[in-house]
Amino acid sequence: MTDLTELGVKALRDGIATGDFTAREAAEAFNAAVEQASALNAFIVTTPDHALAAADAIDAKRAKGEDLGKMGGVPIGMKDLFCTDGVQTTAASHILEGFVPRYESTVSQKLWEAGAGMLGKLNLDQFAMGSSNETSYFGNVSSPWRKEGSNAAMSPGGSSGGSSAAVAARIAPAATGTDTGGSIRQPAAFTGITGIKPTYGRCSRWGVVAFASSLDQAGPMARSVEDCAIMLEAMAGFDPKDATSLQMDVPNWEDALDADLKGKRIGIPREYRMDGTDAEILDSWEQGKEWLRDAGAEIVDISLPHTKYALPAYYIIAPAEASSNLARYDGVRYGLRDLPDGAGLQDMYAATRADGFGDEVKRRILIGTYVLSAGFYDAYYTQAQKVRALVAKDFENAWAECDAILAPTTPTASFLLGSLNDDPLTMYLNDVFAVPASLAGLPAMSVPAGLNSDGLPLGLQIVGKPFDEQGVLNAGLAIEQRAGFVAKPEAWWC
Amino acid sequence: MSEYRIQGATGEWEVVIGLEVHAQVTSAAKLFSGASTAFGAEPNSQVSLVDAAMPGMLPVPNRECIRQAVRTGMAIEAQINRYSRFDRKNYFYADLPQGYQISQLYHPIVGEGQLLIEADEKAGIAQDKIIGIERIHVEQDAGKLMHDQHPTMSYVDLNRSGVALMEIVSRPDMRSPAEAGAYVRKLRAILRYVGSCDGNMEEGSMRADVNVSVRKPGEEFGTRTETKNVNSVRFVMQVIEYEANRQVDVLENGGTVDQETRLFDPGTGTTRTMRSKEDAHDYRYFPDPDLLPLELEESFLDECRASLPELPDAKRRRYESELGLTPYNARELTAEVETYARFETLLGAVAAKIGKPEAEVATQTANWALSVAPGVMKSLGDEADPANATAEAQASILAMQDKGEISGGQAKEIYEIVLKTGRDPEEIADAEGLKQVSDTGAIEEAVDAIIAANQDKVEQYRGGKDKLFGFFVGQTMKAMQGKANPAVVNQILKDRLG
Known part of the structure; x- marks a missing residue:
């Protein structure tokens, strides 16, 4: 029998359905792989029993000849931003350490209903704030990838760094991620996997610890475009409990996958040629154009003139929303409470938050509080919202000339853990290509394009029209088929 | 000002x-x-x-x-x-x-x-x-x-x-x-x-x-x-x-x-x-x-618009223009939801009982609802059971009053008993003798007896001493034990005294 951990979502699901192996065998194989990979620190808690119970339920259904579901028998990793009933949910923070929800997020619930099981809760940047997975209270996640000839630990990207590391290391066939300003796409690019952020509103935010409500969007991270399509179908759908949820049916993305791009126009935004972008990234972008042309698409130059204002606007809007969203972590009702002797309410707030929030979270709360303050609101927040509208308008104009946009996912490949810790602005620049699609709420995905000269993965990003996940997946598939990305990291963690 | x-x-x-x-x-x-x-x-x-x-x-x-x-x-x-x-x-x-x-x-x-x-x-x-x-x-x-x-x-x-x-x-x-x-x-x-x-x-x-x-x-x-x-x-x-x-x-x-x-x-x-x-x-x-x-x-x-009820100002204006109520009464009756609701229920019952349009019985109903009924209720204190203050009972009383069967004073007396006991007003009027007599025969009999017994006063009256009319009314009412309908008494006295 093949090593089951080499299989992705579709292969596992179909193998279980046809009886090549049982769901329990799959769950056991991944549980074992997870246990061996603690050096990656990809999981905050593991839940092998959850995976086994879900697997046994699938095997029992198969014995009775019942439908096994879209994800039947596939064990996955769950980013620890999704509330899971009876399983600690921390957002990788100290302030929520020990918090066990008595409710299940809509997205995770839908995955369980589609037949998936949970291997554990995946590490992330604290409250999803970070691009390197170095802000977690529970320690850095190491990328399974290393530079050729080096043993130094690399960043798996962030904030969905536990997810990217686990999928790249084959200790999970797929994982959930969330993307506020690149948190699915950038880690996918850093680790040679595929990840899609759907149109804002496709996946319910109910039960997902909020970072920036107007931007947060869940999506799948897996090792192929097809696996992403399958899992996204299981995750998406209207939810009356989320007022920003899209009231639209979920298309059958998996069945409609088609890498033939004849008649499609792919836009190349000239403003994405920025100073400081790695030459190898630009080369891979050129390669991507060739692949898409080969798939039948017409390549057209487009302009997204407000691109350079997107990142500053994002770093006003996201912290502003975060400063308010995180106000509920106050030590009153759940999570950490620091109550020094003789403390009053204000002292309790101060002690709890000082202790419970990490530096990056505090930095963003402070930025957000500042930009919303009287006297600064118009100069920052109102201005940023105008920029956001202009960025969205850029895309709307572009759709007159193209059907999807090709760009690099990140300006560089992965970097050494610790190398950017003292330089938050450079760290923030990691998301420069990812943020515009977030501000506009557009579907966007990263697919592996190859390795750079250091042997590290590079990703290409496809951005699509609103609700056109299919167009994004199809273009991604065309690249995937031509890139032939089969590289995988050495399993140094075993 | x-x-x-x-x-x-x-x-x-x-x-x-x-x-x-x-x-x-x-x-x-x-x-x-x-x-x-x-x-x-x-x-x-x-x-x-x-x-x-x-x-x-x-x-x-x-x-x-x-x-x-x-x-x-x-x-x-x-x-x-x-x-x-x-x-x-x-x-x-x-x-x-x-x-x-x-x-x-x-x-x-x-x-x-x-x-x-x-x-x-x-x-x-x-x-x-x-x-x-x-x-x-x-x-x-x-x-x-x-x-x-x-x-x-x-x-x-x-x-x-x-x-x-x-x-x-x-x-x-x-x-x-x-x-x-x-x-x-x-x-x-x-x-x-x-x-x-x-x-x-x-x-x-x-x-x-x-x-x-x-x-x-x-x-x-x-x-x-x-x-x-x-x-x-x-x-x-x-x-x-x-x-x-x-x-x-x-x-x-x-x-x-x-x-x-x-x-x-x-x-x-x-x-x-x-x-x-x-x-x-x-x-x-x-x-x-x-x-x-x-x-x-x-x-x-x-x-939302269709579901709105008639509002206080509109209701007050309508009470004045359509029901002919005084501005004071209209304002008092529309000040509170409970007040107008009770009034409108009572008004409907009174109109039905008497068989006249609401506008014709509105003033007496309003006076009853604003001053008479609350006065009786207040004077009884804890003896009154508010549950007995039904629109039906009050309408009965007002209808009897409208027909001249009972006087204003009797109406209050009957209502007191209603509030205390919940008995039927008409039954109370009969059983307690709380009715005024409009039967001309009985009144004529009494008037004739008084005229016969007071010939001297009759002469003086016919001689121009108009004030004596009140004396005859008083005597008649006394003879009728206060239960005669004053209007009927007046009419008969005028006829007899000429």
Whole structure:
């Protein structure tokens, strides 16, 4: 029998359905792989029993000849931003350490209903704030990838760094991620996997610890475009409990996958040629154009003139929303409470938050509080919202000339853990290509394009029209088929 | 015209008043969660995951609360904003689980409206006056802290957390405590007519923030203070009285009024500083990213409009024009939902019983409802069982009176027995002999006997001593033991005496 951990979502699901192996065998194989990979620190808690119970339920259904579901028998990793009933949910923070929800997020619930099981809760940047997975209270996640000839630990990207590391290391066939300003796409690019952020509103935010409500969007991270399509179908759908949820049916993305791009126009935004972008990234972008042309698409130059204002606007809007969203972590009702002797309410707030929030979270709360303050609101927040509208308008104009946009996912490949810790602005620049699609709420995905000269993965990003996940997946598939990305990291963690 | 003025050492001062009334929306569920809103439940028994601001929880607007705010706006003839939006008002407090209150700062659901307060000589309001209403917005209520449960800690009850409030903001158009009192009473009546708030000030369903400033007549507005959470009409008036006099004292002693938030102490009738402008929160308002803007459709507005009842002003005008009631009676009967509801039920019953149009029996019904019936009820005190005061029984009494079967005095006597025992009025009239005699035969017999016994007086009367007519009436009534119908007695006496 093949090593089951080499299989992705579709292969596992179909193998279980046809009886090549049982769901329990799959769950056991991944549980074992997870246990061996603690050096990656990809999981905050593991839940092998959850995976086994879900697997046994699938095997029992198969014995009775019942439908096994879209994800039947596939064990996955769950980013620890999704509330899971009876399983600690921390957002990788100290302030929520020990918090066990008595409710299940809509997205995770839908995955369980589609037949998936949970291997554990995946590490992330604290409250999803970070691009390197170095802000977690529970320690850095190491990328399974290393530079050729080096043993130094690399960043798996962030904030969905536990997810990217686990999928790249084959200790999970797929994982959930969330993307506020690149948190699915950038880690996918850093680790040679595929990840899609759907149109804002496709996946319910109910039960997902909020970072920036107007931007947060869940999506799948897996090792192929097809696996992403399958899992996204299981995750998406209207939810009356989320007022920003899209009231639209979920298309059958998996069945409609088609890498033939004849008649499609792919836009190349000239403003994405920025100073400081790695030459190898630009080369891979050129390669991507060739692949898409080969798939039948017409390549057209487009302009997204407000691109350079997107990142500053994002770093006003996201912290502003975060400063308010995180106000509920106050030590009153759940999570950490620091109550020094003789403390009053204000002292309790101060002690709890000082202790419970990490530096990056505090930095963003402070930025957000500042930009919303009287006297600064118009100069920052109102201005940023105008920029956001202009960025969205850029895309709307572009759709007159193209059907999807090709760009690099990140300006560089992965970097050494610790190398950017003292330089938050450079760290923030990691998301420069990812943020515009977030501000506009557009579907966007990263697919592996190859390795750079250091042997590290590079990703290409496809951005699509609103609700056109299919167009994004199809273009991604065309690249995937031509890139032939089969590289995988050495399993140094075993 | 008597204008309200504070007499200071330096002359007269005018008082300028604006009110922000917080009214709890009548709705089974909270503004953004499905939790119940019933008053008086066990602490923390009506709290959803959203109300407790658990991680990942999201608000979803409750359509009924929006509907009630729109209907209220329509009732004050206000601009209804098709587009409105929710904003977050950020501040930390233990009774505010989210760390922000969802409110509407920038785009409220209801814009400019107005409310009429009526002239009331007794209260010192010389003439009708329109009070402007700047806006109504909807927002969440906070929870409640309990400081008496533990020696060193405070407890939090989140039952109220997330309950929908309407904040109704007036223009600074009021100039006396009486006008402010009339405004609150009128607003309360409208809310209760519409059914969007039960107006129960004791349970906190309605409370007011009172803005007061003083100025020399004709001068610019002075600096105002805001006294928070005042929960009765009387207290609102007391706050204004106290604040206005305090501010005049401060100004006349060379001081300045600080723009500040104050608290009212009902025990002493005074206000004191709660926080000064320097300590004011920076609420960092911004649009709530969890909620889409509210866009109201025409069909929704049509439904809201169609569901509105006849409102106090319209009802009062109709009572005067169609029912022919006096302005006083019309105003009294329309002041409260219960009053007009009882009156209209009674009026329908009386008209049916007598078989005349409502307009023809409205005046007697109104007099009965406003003065006779309450008088009887009051005189009986605890002996009366209000449950016996049915429209049917009262209509029977009024019908007997209308037909001349009973006198006004008998009507009261019968009603007393009804209230005490619940017996049928007609049965009481028969059994207790509480009927006046309109039977001409019996009266003629009595009249003839009196004429026969008083021939001398008959002569004097016929000789021009008209005043003696009263003597004959009195004698007849006495002979009839007070039960004769006076009109019939008069007629027969006139016929016989010639």
